[in-house]
Amino acid sequence: MRAVLEARALAKRYGHTWALRDCSFSLPGGHVVALVGPNGAGKSTLLHVAVGLTQPTAGAISVLGNPAPSDPKSLMRIGFVAQSAPLYRTFSVADMLRLGRAMNPRWDDAYARDRLARLNIPADRTVGRLSGGQQAQVALSLALAKRPELLLLDEPVADLDPLARHEFMGELMAAVAEHGISVVLSSHAIAELERACDYLVVMGSGKVKVAGEVAALVEEHLLLTGPVSTAADTATSRTVVRQSLAGRQATLVVRGISRRALPPGWRERRLSLEELILAYLREPEASALPGPQELILAAETH
Amino acid sequence: MTLGKQTETNTGSALLLEFHLDPHTGVPPYLQLVHQVEGAVRLGTLGADDQLPTVKAVVSALAINPNTVLKAYRELEHRGLAIGRPGLGTFVRESISYRPAPERQMLRDTFAAWLQSATAAGLSEAEVRALVEAELIAARSAKGAA
Amino acid sequence: MIWLTWRQHRAALIVCLLAVVGIGGIAIAAGIPMHHAFAAVHAADLRAGDARAAAQIDIFTHNYWAIGNLLWRFLLFLPVLIGMFVGAPMLSRELESGTYRLAWTQSISRSRWLAVRLGLLTLVTVVLSLLLGMVLYWFYAPWAALSGRAEAFASIGPAFAARTLFALLLGAALGALIRRVVAAMAATAGAWIVIEFVRTFWLRPHYLPPLTIAVPTNKLVDTNAYLSQWWVDPAGHRLSGVQFDALAQGLAAKGVVAEHWLEAHHYVMWASVQPDSRFWAFQAIETASLCAASAALAAATFWLVRRRVS
Numbered sequence: 227m228r229a230v231l232e233a234r235a236l237a238k239r240y241g242h243t244w245a246l247r248d249c250s251f252s253l254p255g256g257h258v259v260a261l262v263g264p265n266g267a268g269k270s271t272l273l274h275v276a277v278g279l280t281q282p283t284a285g286a287i288s289v290l291g292n293p294a295p296s297d298p299k300s301l302m303r304i305g306f307v308a309q310s311a312p313l314y315r316t317f318s319v320a321d322m323l324r325l326g327r328a329m330n331p332r333w334d335d336a337y338a339r340d341r342l343a344r345l346n347i348p349a350d351r352t353v354g355r356l357s358g359g360q361q362a363q364v365a366l367s368l369a370l371a372k373r374p375e376l377l378l379l380d381e382p383v384a385d386l387d388p389l390a391r392h393e394f395m396g397e398l399m400a401a402v403a404e405h406g407i408s409v410v411l412s413s414h415a416i417a418e419l420e421r422a423c424d425y426l427v428v429m430g431s432g433k434v435k436v437a438g439e440v441a442a443l444v445e446e447h448l449l450l451t452g453p454v455s456t457a458a459d460t461a462t463s464r465t466v467v468r469q470s471l472a473g474r475q476a477t478l479v480v481r482g483i484s485r486r487a488l489p490p491g492w493r494e495r496r497l498s499l500e501e502l503i504l505a506y507l508r509e510p511e512a513s514a515l516p517g518p519q520e521l522i523l524a525a526e527t528h
Numbered sequence: 529m530t531l532g533k534q535t536e537t538n539t540g541s542a543l544l545l546e547f548h549l550d551p552h553t554g555v556p557p558y559l560q561l562v563h564q565v566e567g568a569v570r571l572g573t574l575g576a577d578d579q580l581p582t583v584k585a586v587v588s589a590l591a592i593n594p595n596t597v598l599k600a601y602r603e604l605e606h607r608g609l610a611i612g613r614p615g616l617g618t619f620v621r622e623s624i625s626y627r628p629a630p631e632r633q634m635l636r637d638t639f640a641a642w643l644q645s646a647t648a649a650g651l652s653e654a655e656v657r658a659l660v661e662a663e664l665i666a667a668r669s670a671k672g673a674a
Numbered sequence: 675m676i677w678l679t680w681r682q683h684r685a686a687l688i689v690c691l692l693a694v695v696g697i698g699g700i701a702i703a704a705g706i707p708m709h710h711a712f713a714a715v716h717a718a719d720l721r722a723g724d725a726r727a728a729a730q731i732d733i734f735t736h737n738y739w740a741i742g743n744l745l746w747r748f749l750l751f752l753p754v755l756i757g758m759f760v761g762a763p764m765l766s767r768e769l770e771s772g773t774y775r776l777a778w779t780q781s782i783s784r785s786r787w788l789a790v791r792l793g794l795l796t797l798v799t800v801v802l803s804l805l806l807g808m809v810l811y812w813f814y815a816p817w818a819a820l821s822g823r824a825e826a827f828a829s830i831g832p833a834f835a836a837r838t839l840f841a842l843l844l845g846a847a848l849g850a851l852i853r854r855v856v857a858a859m860a861a862t863a864g865a866w867i868v869i870e871f872v873r874t875f876w877l878r879p880h881y882l883p884p885l886t887i888a889v890p891t892n893k894l895v896d897t898n899a900y901l902s903q904w905w906v907d908p909a910g911h912r913l914s915g916v917q918f919d920a921l922a923q924g925l926a927a928k929g930v931v932a933e934h935w936l937e938a939h940h941y942v943m944w945a946s947v948q949p950d951s952r953f954w955a956f957q958a959i960e961t962a963s964l965c966a967a968s969a970a971l972a973a974a975t976f977w978l979v980r981r982r983v984s
Contacts, residue, residue, distance in 0.1 A: 312772040
């Protein structure tokens with residue numbers, strides 16, 4: 227499938243802080259993408275660059291094939307809900323729909339109205355008096371009524387209670403099922419997105435640590451545990467994502483299938499998605515780890 | 529996490545199946561859906577030509593990725609339990625592995641008798657459940673090792 | 675987009691409309707009888723300076739002093755209110771509340787969004803304030819005839835509209851710069867007051883080089899705007915302020931009014947003035963310079979919105 231969002235060496239600096247640093251990825255269409263990382267990882271910055279709210283300091287980004295994200299032609303095909311679902315609090319729900327109609331040439335007003343009616347959100351209610359969950363649904367409706375090809379949501383469920391969160395995600399998945407939209411959702415916790423997303427991008431310190439289809443990533447990674455003495459041996463010819471040593475036990479998170487059998491005393495198992503994400507986030511240089519020699523030295527100092 | 533809302537279904541028939549997903553079993557979600565459909569067919573809750581819930585209805589209620597449901601329905605087709613009719617939906621097929629009624633009734637009677645003797649022997653309900661779980665797990669891993 | 679601008683500024687626009695109608699209405703309602711009363715005065719030859727005319731001027735002044743003074747003074751502060759309550763919140767509220775993340779990710783470019791919004795507000799502001807300024811100009815006519823148009827300069831004619839426009843755009847620019855509503859409002863008020871002060875007391879008196887004239891005596895009406903005045907002795911020497919004070923004190927001790935003694939001894943008062951005939955020239959200068967400044971502020975606002983707020 228054609229890439230919906232691509233970045234090459236994207237960087238953004240605010241004063242002395244780098245919010246994004248050498249960020250590169252290519253997201254295929256037709257997926258629900260989880261953009262996961264701790265606060266300050268650069269998720270919001272990345273999304274803001276993608277919708278033209280922020281200009282990158284360096285690098286390039288391409289959204290639905292368009293290299294200029296603030297171009298109205300690009301914005302027309304994207305639905306965006308910023309963090310905390312900003313809406314004009316003194317507007318009624320009907321006013322918000324009218325705003326959408328006024329500002330978007332491609333606008334399905336009936337769709338938005340039906341959706342909100344189905345969710346029992348009255349059109350004449352002032353936005354400021356809606357619950358958090360209802361506001362999130364209104365914001366989502368506005369984004370979906372544009373009939374976008376790509377939906378970008380910045381921490382859409384962070385402020386919502388579990389019920390509201392479930393309803394929001396349910397509505398979102400129904401829209402994906404019905405229209406085949408590509409979605410990118412950012413979050414600092416994978417748990418709330420795990421069942422909905424089939425593509426994962428992990429960000430930390432402004433960089434992309436790992437990206438890929440969830441099923442493939444889970445398939446490719448293994449957790450190996452065994453004695454420290456044979457750890458270096460085990461690590462050779464394997465791509466080690468993260469190693470940790472505790473007493474005489476070594477734990478390795480490895481990627482890829484190795485032909486070599488495990489030495490005696492070693493066990494392997496699959497990682498959960500959460501464990502996989504943590505492994506990449508805890509390791510500052512996740513893809514370039516010390517080789518076997520350094521592993522032995524580290525072991526000997528314990 | 530069940531099908532709560534009455535979303536639109538093709539023929540206007542009432543929802544016939546509620547899906548539940550347990551995130552802690554380690555069984556992939558799509559397989560859980562498959563098992564639940566299989567179970568419903570075996571128990572007779574779903575009969576031949578009954579329509580399975582639409583993808584949209586399932587994801588709306590469970591908040592899961594549509595691809596998961598598609599994968600589950602494809603697996604059901606692969607196992608011969610369901611058939612997809614383009615533009616109409618996915619429907620239960622006459623299952624070839626469906627146990628004939630008499631045999632099923634015999635198994636159920638045997639189990640009821642066992643249960644009676646187990647209760648008489650002093651087993652509590654919780655102990656009975658634990659026993660059943662343990663045997664299921666053993667059977668599963670035996671199947672997996674095979 | 676037109677609807678959206680109206681919807682976002684509904685309250686402010688209604689208040690402004692009511693204010694214009696209200697103030698204009700008062701001006702017309704009070705102005706008509708005032709003009710009638712002044713017609714009686716005008717019938718007498720003001721220039722002749724006879725006692726009857728003087729008495730009638732006194733009566734007129736006594737009756738209409740209140741409304742004559744208060745109305746135009748009230749208008750002095752309207753521009754800053756527009757700047758604070760319409761201009762300053764326009765962009766700062768969007769930025770502070772985060773709604774810019776909604777507004778700028780629809781299918782309209784930021785420039786077009788700002789152009790429509792700012793353009794409509796500018797249009798309404800200019801039309802309403804021009805209307806009000808002209809009504810006030812008509813209203814003030816009797817006082818203009820009596821003491822000139824310099825005092826109420828900023829509230830009558832197109833200069834009032836220009837000041838209001840300037841305040842609006844000052845608020846908008848500061849709102850884009852400061853990004854916090856209350857701070858932007860405060861900054862707008864502060865900046866406007868300083869600029870107004872400087873313009874009124876330093877710039878406006880010198881739009882054109884002032885004339886130096888001998889102050890006419892025994893005149894009932896004097897439409898000149900006085901910048902400074904001084905006495906000159908019969909020999910042609912100018913009396914300094916210190917000298918005048920010493921002289922006045924000495925005379926006061928003897929119970930004599932300084933001005934009478936000076937006139938009797940052929941001292942002449944000279945003054946640096948701006949004649950009332952220069953009113954429209956000054957209005958043109960002030961209006962043009964404020965419009966230029968407004969255009970610069972608008973350009974700055976566009977630049978800030980397009981580039982800096984990233």
